[in-house]
Amino acid sequence: MNPNKTATKTSESKNAKKLESARVEMKGVSKSYGEDWDAEEVIKNISVDFPAGELTVIVGPSGCGKSTLVNLLAGFEKPDTGQVTIDGEIVTGPAKDRMVVFQETALIPWQTTLENVTFGPKMRGDKQGASLNKEAEELLIKVGLGEFMHKYPIQLSGGMQRRAELARALINEPTVMIMDEPFRGLDAMSRSLMQEFFLQLFEENQKTNIFVTSEIDEAIFLADNLVILSNKPTTVQTVIKIDLPRPRNYKMLTSAKAFKYRKQAMELLHGEAMKSFAVSK
Ligand code: ADP
Ligand code: MG
Numbered sequence: 001m002n003p004n005k006t007a008t009k010t011s012e013s014k015n016a017k018k019l020e021s022a023r024v025e026m027k028g029v030s031k032s033y034g035e036d037w038d039a040e041e042v043i044k045n046i047s048v049d050f051p052a053g054e055l056t057v058i059v060g061p062s063g064c065g066k067s068t069l070v071n072l073l074a075g076f077e078k079p080d081t082g083q084v085t086i087d088g089e090i091v092t093g094p095a096k097d098r099m100v101v102f103q104e105t106a107l108i109p110w111q112t113t114l115e116n117v118t119f120g121p122k123m124r125g126d127k128q129g130a131s132l133n134k135e136a137e138e139l140l141i142k143v144g145l146g147e148f149m150h151k152y153p154i155q156l157s158g159g160m161q162r163r164a165e166l167a168r169a170l171i172n173e174p175t176v177m178i179m180d181e182p183f184r185g186l187d188a189m190s191r192s193l194m195q196e197f198f199l200q201l202f203e204e205n206q207k208t209n210i211f212v213t214s215e216i217d218e219a220i221f222l223a224d225n226l227v228i229l230s231n232k233p234t235t236v237q238t239v240i241k242i243d244l245p246r247p248r249n250y251k252m253l254t255s256a257k258a259f260k261y262r263k264q265a266m267e268l269l270h271g272e273a274m275k276s277f278a279v280s281k
Contacts, residue, residue: 020175020207021052021053021175021176021206021207021208022052022086022087022097022175022176022208023049023050023051023052023086023087023088023208024049024050024073024084024085024086024176024208024210025047025048025049025050025084025085026046026047026048026049026069026072026073026082026083026084027047027082027083027084027085028045028046028047028081028082028083029043029045029046029047029072029079029081029082029083029084030043030044030045030046030079030080030081030082031043031065031068031072031077031079031080032080040232041232041233042065042068042232042233042234043065043068043069043072043079043233043234044233044234044235045081045082045235046069046082046234046235046236047082047236048227048236048239050176050208050210050225051208051224051225052087052208053206053207053208054208054209054224054225055202055209055211055222055223055224055225056208056209056210056211056223056224056225056226056227057211057212057213057218057219057222057223057225057226057227058210058211058212058213058227058229059212059213059214059215059216059219059226059227059228059229059265059269060214060228060229060230060231060234060269060272061214061229061231061269061272061273062214063232064229064230064231064232064234064272065229065232065233065234066180066181066212066214066229067180067212068234069212069234070100070178070180070210070212072084073091073098073176073178073210074094074098074100074178075091075092075093075094075095075098076094078092086098086175086176096120096124096126096172096174097172097174097175097176098174098175098176098178099169099170099172099174099176099177099178100169100178100179100180101162101165101166101169101177101178101179101180101182102180102181102182103180103181103182103184103185105153105161105162105165106165107153107161107164107165107168108153109152109153109154110152111152111153112149112150112151112152113140113145113148113149113150113151113152113153113156113164113167114133114136114137114140114149114150116153116164116168117136117139117140117164117167117168117171118132118133118136118171119168120168120171120172121171121172126172127171135171136167136171137149139167139170139171140164140167142167142201143163143164143166143167143197143201144160144163144197145160145163145164145167148160148164157190158185158186158187158190159186159190159193159194162182162183162186162194163194163197165182166198166201174207175207175208176207176208176209176210177207177208177209177210178209178210178212179209179210179211179212180212181212181213181214182194182198182211183195183198183213183218184213184214191218192250195218195221195222196249196250198222199221199222199246199247199248200247202222203246203247203248211223216262216265216266216269217253217262219265220242220244220253220258220261220262220265221248221250221252221253222248223242224241224242225239225240225241225242226239226240226241226242226261226265227239228240228265228268228269229272230272231272231273231275237268237272238264238268240261240264240265242261243257244257244258
């Protein structure tokens with residue numbers, strides 16, 4: 001197939017179709033760091049299901065092993081026991097069907113926003129030329145950066161940089177998006193705008209999303225499923241189904257249902273945070 005032909009009238013519906021989703025599972029996953037005699041167990045026998053096309057939020061105290069979980073899901077690290085599967089296939093390393101967006105910006109400073117978005121597919125030889133540029137431009141317009149395509153990362157605000165990173169991940173048409181505290185460090189206003197923007201994208205595409213945060217309100221606002229972690233060695237304490245309607249809006253966070261979820265999550269997380277505080281004293 002001629003790749004230049006695929007992006008002719010890449011309409012929204014076509015894009016949405018391309019973005020298929022997959023079921024991700026962790027089964028009996030454990031992970032320790034260090035030598036045998038001095039090993040520190042970070043992840044302890046975690047089994048959790050990330051249903052296809054749903055947004056699952058992982059929430060846990062700082063330092064409990066959330067990024068370690070992300071690295072295992074992405075295939076950057078290998079579990080000591082157990083396995084991660086995508087639609088039943090065991091993950092053995094990183095692949096472009098699983099895109100990760102980190103808290104730290106990973107934009108290349110000497111490339112424009114557009115060049116940053118086209119860089120990955122170009123390097124891998126997946127897509128190229130005018131059709132790739134057009135696809136990238138459409139994505140950047142979609143994330144609200146139409147006016148900023150030819151600017152450099154330093155010329156973008158924090159929120160814009162995160163949106164550029166989203167576009168950079170989406171150009172690879174991943175089946176799974178993994179986000180590791182992507183909005184941490186943004187000011188409160190930008191953060192809440194980014195949450196709403198991210199939800200819009202998700203509600204449009206409905207692809208499997210795994211979103212890591214340490215903020216309870218963010219977690220409840222976004223999630224279909226909320227996975228609450230314990231302290232190290234980390235296990236899954238509870239999975240709560242967040243039964244708030246979509247499309248979501250901020251008013252839902254003040255509903256009685258959301259309050260009940262928040263109370264439940266806070267009680268569990270507070271207990272865990274207290275334990276880690278006692279250990280580190
Ligand atoms: P979180 O993202 O929840 O803040 P992390 O997954 O970054 O937590 O870290 C969990 C624990 O694992 C920490 O105690 C950290 O020191 C340890 N850890 C993470 N990555 C490594 C590594 N590559 N080598 C050694 N220890 C690590
Ligand atoms: Mg982390």
